[in-house]
Amino acid sequence: MTDTASDFVDVPLKRPLVRGETTYTTVRLRKPGGSELHGLSLVPLLQMDVKDVQTLLPRISNPVVHRGDFAGDKPAIDVADLVKMASEVAGFLLGTDN
Numbered sequence: 001m002t003d004t005a006s007d008f009v010d011v012p013l014k015r016p017l018v019r020g021e022t023t024y025t026t027v028r029l030r031k032p033g034g035s036e037l038h039g040l041s042l043v044p045l046l047q048m049d050v051k052d053v054q055t056l057l058p059r060i061s062n063p064v065v066h067r068g069d070f071a072g073d074k075p076a077i078d079v080a081d082l083v084k085m086a087s088e089v090a091g092f093l094l095g096t097d098n
Helices: 042-046 050-060 079-094
Strands: 008-019 022-030
Touching: 008 079, 022 050, 022 079, 042 050, 042 079, 050 079
Parallel strands: none
Antiparallel strands: 008 022
């Protein structure tokens, strides 16, 4: 399969993600394939189920967004950014153009 522009989307972050000395203002998501979807059900992803989206994101994001990035009193990823990423995942699965 050849990657096309519609296989990727850059999600601007409300709260920049810091990894060491590098600060990211966007996260690039790649359209998930069969191996990334292994062990997941499509309906919860389409419903933007937090647990399932958090399981999928490390498999398709650059920089890698980890489940722990959403945890604690001061999570690395803002909830609004999680919703944007979940929306893009649903768009990939539905085949909508970005």
